[in-house]
Amino acid sequence: MARKAAIIGGGVIGGGWAARFLLNGWDVAVLDPDPESERKIHAVLDNARRSLPALSDLPIPEEGRLTFASSIEDAVQDADYIQESVPERLEFKRDVLARIQAVAPNVPVGSSTSGFRPSQLQEGAINPGAVFVAHPFNPVYLLPLVEIVTSPANEPELVNRVQETLRDVGMYPLHIRKEIDAHIADRLLEAVWREALWLVRDGIATTAEIDDAIRMAFGLRWAQMGLFETYRIAGGEAGMRHFLAQFGPALKWPWTRLTEVPDFDDALVDLIAGQSDRQSGHHSIRELERIRDSNLVGILRALKDRNWGAGKVLRDHDERRRSGVLDAMVGDLDQPLVMARMQVLPGWIDYNSHMTESRYLFAASETTDAFLRFIGADMDYVAGGHSYYTVETHIMHLGEGKLGDRLTGSLQVLHADEKRLHVFIRISRGEDVLATLEQMLLHVDMKAGRSCPAAAAILDRLMPIAQAHASLPRPEGVGRHVGQRSG
Numbered sequence: 224m225a226r227k228a229a230i231i232g233g234g235v236i237g238g239g240w241a242a243r244f245l246l247n248g249w250d251v252a253v254l255d256p257d258p259e260s261e262r263k264i265h266a267v268l269d270n271a272r273r274s275l276p277a278l279s280d281l282p283i284p285e286e287g288r289l290t291f292a293s294s295i296e297d298a299v300q301d302a303d304y305i306q307e308s309v310p311e312r313l314e315f316k317r318d319v320l321a322r323i324q325a326v327a328p329n330v331p332v333g334s335s336t337s338g339f340r341p342s343q344l345q346e347g348a349i350n351p352g353a354v355f356v357a358h359p360f361n362p363v364y365l366l367p368l369v370e371i372v373t374s375p376a377n378e379p380e381l382v383n384r385v386q387e388t389l390r391d392v393g394m395y396p397l398h399i400r401k402e403i404d405a406h407i408a409d410r411l412l413e414a415v416w417r418e419a420l421w422l423v424r425d426g427i428a429t430t431a432e433i434d435d436a437i438r439m440a441f442g443l444r445w446a447q448m449g450l451f452e453t454y455r456i457a458g459g460e461a462g463m464r465h466f467l468a469q470f471g472p473a474l475k476w477p478w479t480r481l482t483e484v485p486d487f488d489d490a491l492v493d494l495i496a497g498q499s500d501r502q503s504g505h506h507s508i509r510e511l512e513r514i515r516d517s518n519l520v521g522i523l524r525a526l527k528d529r530n531w532g533a534g535k536v537l538r539d540h541d542e543r544r545r546s547g548v549l550d551a552m553v554g555d556l557d558q559p560l561v562m563a564r565m566q567v568l569p570g571w572i573d574y575n576s577h578m579t580e581s582r583y584l585f586a587a588s589e590t591t592d593a594f595l596r597f598i599g600a601d602m603d604y605v606a607g608g609h610s611y612y613t614v615e616t617h618i619m620h621l622g623e624g625k626l627g628d629r630l631t632g633s634l635q636v637l638h639a640d641e642k643r644l645h646v647f648i649r650i651s652r653g654e655d656v657l658a659t660l661e662q663m664l665l666h667v668d669m670k671a672g673r674s675c676p677a678a679a680a681i682l683d684r685l686m687p688i689a690q691a692h693a694s695l696p697r698p699e700g701v702g703r704h705v706g707q708r709s710g
């Protein structure tokens with residue numbers, strides 16, 4: 224049975240939480256008194272459905288059930304997890320938490336608060352131990368970080384359980400060592416934000432120029448290495464010590480106005496809002512969200528290819544899901560085995576507006592790799608020095624994949640012996656086969672650089688499948704060479 228999350232407050236952040244849980248297969252109940260809330264949540268969900276599935280080549284779980292509750296009691300009933308995302312006012316949040324705990328005192332309830340400490344939220348609570356801060360980042364359905372801030376009232380067992388829950392929906396819980404106003408990330412962001420306001424107010428730069436200064440340079444560095452690793456490199460071969468010796472004294476000069484706050488008078492608000500309108504007003508907010516989301520997907524996928532930073536979180540999430548997905552997909556062993564489910568992503572489309580040829584080979588690799596893991600030739604096996612290498616592939620293109628198409632990769636074993644694995648892969652959209660790939664793989668001793676028999680445990684899994692597939696009709700196209708007439 225699907226687990227249930229109750230989302231209390233369905234604005235910018237509550238909507239993002241709802242999408243994160245729903246697209247990871249949880250049922251979600253949203254409570255928000257705003258009469259427009261349902262429309263807004265659906266708009267956020269539409270954007271999330273375009274972007275989140277593109278982070279992985281595994282199929283996303285079946286979407287959970289979304290309901291709109293009419294009361295807190297209704298929303299939190301049977302909930303496994305509760306997330307509060309109401310406006311940032313302490314008394315208001317305390318009141319909402321008290322109403323939640325009057326009906327669900329023992330369910331973990333995370334607060335999205337950007338600045339309050341958990342002990343402030345826990346004051347006067349019915350069960351302070353179940354209340355903690357789970358501070359996410361916009362868009363919650365794409366960005367993995369969630370700052371977990373706790374107080375001594377929170378038992379380690381609950382904190383571990385909450386982190387597990389959030390990992391399950393693809394997030395990266397960072398447990399902050401000590402509670403502090405505004406946690407970690409918002410302290411850093413506020414420093415930049417405050418300085419930027421001065422630069423605009425003093426006429427040094429426009430909002431667009433400040434954004435360029437960030438996105439053309441250090442924003443890119445921060446996205447993949449953060450601050451300290453970046454500065455270590457900036458110290459040259461001598462590293463961080465040299466960097467500190469060179470730039471540490473400059474902190475005293477001082478370049479910034481960090482402790483001062485500009486007056487938010489009408490003149491400053493008009494200046495910033497006016498410049499922002501000129502910079503970005505030709506896009507609606509939902510359009511800007513879509514631009515942001517597809518850029519984020521591109522960056523995250525690049526990091527995922529490198530197994531680095533936020534990309535490593537995506538990979539780990541795939542690994543956690545992979546075995547469950549495979550078990551649910553494979554089906555009868557005496558039929559071609561559905562080993563991969565994929566979606567045609569924007570980066571797979573070429574100048575002919577269809578799925579580019581190299582991606583068919585990629586789709587086949589995903590299929591074969593899943594099969595190899597299925598028979599036990601997984602990463603541990605490879606780490607032991609043995610693997611399968613592809614020595615020949617023949618691709619036939621039979622149809623056109625289009626952006627967003629959901630594809631399956633199925634695999635039929637044509638022949639297997641202790642060294643050779645000869646397979647036939649179909650890349651299909653529903654019943655339509657878009658491409659077939661015939662491949663020969665050889666089992667190799669990677670250190671020696673030559674073929675050798677596979678381990679007995681691998682053959683024990685492989686050979687029964689090969690025998691079962693031997694009675695399947697031989698697929699049309701097996702053994703074809705380029706230029707051969709069909710029929």
Ligand SMILES: NC(=O)C1=CN([C@@H]2O[C@H](COP(=O)(O)OP(=O)(O)OC[C@H]3O[C@@H](n4cnc5c(N)ncnc54)[C@H](O)[C@@H]3O)[C@@H](O)[C@H]2O)C=CC1
Nearest residue numbers: 232233234235236254255257308309310311335336337361
């Ligand atoms: N906007 C952002 O970038 C981020 C905000 N946060 C935090 O998330 C929380 C919510 O912020 P946003 O979503 O930006 O605000 P928002 O104004 O977009 O959403 C707040 C929602 O709460 C609803 N609400 C008001 N009274 C309620 C009640 N009694 N019960 C249920 N819902 C109620 C409102 O109708 C509104 O839809 C705040 O604590 C904020 O600090 C955290 C991370 C980022």
Ligand SMILES: C[N+](C)(C)CC(=O)CC(=O)[O-]
Nearest residue numbers: 336337359360361409412
């Ligand atoms: C502006 N903000 C303080 C609400 C921002 C956050 O809390 C996190 C984010 O998404 O930047």
